[in-house]
Amino acid sequence: MFRPAVFLVALVLSGILLVLSAPAWLLPLPALAALAVALWRPTPLAYGSQVLPTHDVQQPPVVDTRLNQSLDTLLRQQSRAASDEVSQVQSLLNDAISSLTRSFTVIAVSARQQQDIAQGSLGSGAEALINETGDTLSTVGKVMAENSATATQLTDEMIAMSGRVNQMIEQLAGLDDIAKKIHFLSLNASIEAARAGEAGRGFAVVAEEVHKLSQHTRDFSTRIRDHMGGVRSSIVSMESAAGELASRQGAETERVRHNVDNTLVDLKRLHDNQDQALGSLHDIARTTEGGIADATMALQFQDMVNQLLVHARRRLDGLLVAADAAAECRRALQAGGGNEALARCQAKLDETVASLAHNPVAQNNISQGGVDLF
Amino acid sequence: MKTILTVDDSPSIRQMVSFTLKNAGYEVIEAGDGNVGLNQAKSNPCNLIITDQNMPGMDGLSMIKALRSLPSYKTTPILMLTTESSDAMKQAGRAAGATGWIVKPFNPQTMVDVVRKLIG
Numbered sequence: 001m002f003r004p005a006v007f008l009v010a011l012v013l014s015g016i017l018l019v020l021s022a023p024a025w026l027l028p029l030p031a032l033a034a035l036a037v038a039l040w041r042p043t044p045l046a047y048g049s050q051v052l053p054t055h056d057v058q059q060p061p062v063v064d065t066r067l068n069q070s071l072d073t074l075l076r077q078q079s080r081a082a083s084d085e086v087s088q089v090q091s092l093l094n095d096a097i098s099s100l101t102r103s104f105t106v107i108a109v110s111a112r113q114q115q116d117i118a119q120g121s122l123g124s125g126a127e128a129l130i131n132e133t134g135d136t137l138s139t140v141g142k143v144m145a146e147n148s149a150t151a152t153q154l155t156d157e158m159i160a161m162s163g164r165v166n167q168m169i170e171q172l173a174g175l176d177d178i179a180k181k182i183h184f185l186s187l188n189a190s191i192e193a194a195r196a197g198e199a200g201r202g203f204a205v206v207a208e209e210v211h212k213l214s215q216h217t218r219d220f221s222t223r224i225r226d227h228m229g230g231v232r233s234s235i236v237s238m239e240s241a242a243g244e245l246a247s248r249q250g251a252e253t254e255r256v257r258h259n260v261d262n263t264l265v266d267l268k269r270l271h272d273n274q275d276q277a278l279g280s281l282h283d284i285a286r287t288t289e290g291g292i293a294d295a296t297m298a299l300q301f302q303d304m305v306n307q308l309l310v311h312a313r314r315r316l317d318g319l320l321v322a323a324d325a326a327a328e329c330r331r332a333l334q335a336g337g338g339n340e341a342l343a344r345c346q347a348k349l350d351e352t353v354a355s356l357a358h359n360p361v362a363q364n365n366i367s368q369g370g371v372d373l374f
Numbered sequence: 375m376k377t378i379l380t381v382d383d384s385p386s387i388r389q390m391v392s393f394t395l396k397n398a399g400y401e402v403i404e405a406g407d408g409n410v411g412l413n414q415a416k417s418n419p420c421n422l423i424i425t426d427q428n429m430p431g432m433d434g435l436s437m438i439k440a441l442r443s444l445p446s447y448k449t450t451p452i453l454m455l456t457t458e459s460s461d462a463m464k465q466a467g468r469a470a471g472a473t474g475w476i477v478k479p480f481n482p483q484t485m486v487d488v489v490r491k492l493i494g
Binding site (some may be wrong): 097098100101102105108112224292293296297298299300301302303304306308360361362363366367368369370371372373374 | 382384385386387389390393394397427428449457458460461464467468472473474475477478479480481482483484488491492
């Protein structure tokens with residue numbers, strides 16, 4: 001209030017001098033007087049960006065004392081309340097970020113397990129199974145085709161064998177002719193032996209034996225013909241069965257080959273689909289990992305914010321230190337301590353400011369920090 | 375399996391470092407400040423240590439100096455992982471015996487790359 005009053009008086013005086021047409025050099029006099037008064041006021045002590053008032057030797061009025069006490073009380077209460085609220089924010093942040101970090105950890109682990117399971121079920125194991133199934137089906141088809149060819153070859157062999165059996169039966173007729181000729185020879189020999197009388201008795205015995213031999217030959221030929229007939233019947237039956245087998249095998253082989261071809265196409269398609277699914281899973285896994293990496297970086301804001309809050313609390317504590325210093329200074333001044341009390345207060349404030357000068361967090365965003373290897 | 379000690383007063387940072395390095399195939403042990411970290415390092419041989427700077431009790435630089443005075447940790451790689459990014463602090467870290475300096479926030483893949491480069 002003092003300085004505005006001085007300047008107001010100076011302005012009024014200048015107006016009066018102007019009205020009285022005083023010389024021009026008199027006009028700035030009131031302003032110079034006001035400036036002198038202002039300069040005469042003691043200079044306040046500089047304290048960083050803050051200013052600590054110099055002491056006034058006069059006793060402070062009662063109203064000022066009450067105001068100072070109220071301000072002091074307000075400063076202390078609000079500093080403590082703000083400090084408590086900062087602690088509360090720290091606690092909330094710690095709790096929330098710990099929970100979020102755990103959640104992201106679980107998500108990351110689950111995503112990795114999911115990928116491992118998918119890789120296990122769709123990956124090399126499934127591919128090996130598909131390849132093995134394809135190979136087995138190809139082998140089955142090939143074996144069936146070979147069996148069909150063998151059945152056809154068997155039929156041909158049966159037909160050839162049947163022909164050879166018929167030839168053998170026809171050749172048995174020659175044996176019958178021989179037996180018949182021997183029979184006639186033995187009859188002639190018997191007649192000639194009877195005609196020779198006593199002298200031909202021995203020859204008659206030989207003729208009789210030759211006759212028996214022809215009889216045995218004929219019986220033997222008959223038995224062989226009967227057996228060969230049985231063999232020919234069997235061969236005809238086998239030929240029929242082999243023919244039927246070859247025919248059925250051929251049709252079945254064709255059907256199996258068709259099915260195997262279709263199944264192999266399906267397996268190839270399944271394999272391609274699985275490859276595609278695996279590729280998509282890899283892409284999703286990469287995206288998930290990228291998201292988790294971003295989240296991991298973003299969640300580190302809590303550490304930075306926490307350090308800033310700790311620093312802000314220290315600043316609030318610094319305000320309380322300043323309030324204590326000011327109160328002590330006031331008491332010393334009231335007790336007549338003078339500039340010595342002011343110097344102590346200033347030293348205390350300097351110490352507080354120095355301890356708060358370093359901010360541990362320089363970052364203004366959460367982009368990746370640098371890496372230096374020494 | 376190689377063992378890494380992570381020292382940080384922030385549980386979430388420890389959790390993130392631990393998760394990142396475990397996924398990369400390392401065994402990770404944790405400590406909440408420099409004093410606990412120093413004791414952990416003494417009782418568990420570590421192949422690499424990653425530490426914060428500003429912690430209650432013993433700070434990161436003090437812990438590095440204490441570790442470097444131990445014969446078993448003369449050459450063990452020690453990385454600082456901190457919000458501090460001034461050249462003066464980095465110089466102090468280098469003088470204390472730090473192997474490298476990572477400024478938070480760290481990228482998980484970058485951290486794994488740096489660790490692999492140092493201890494394989």
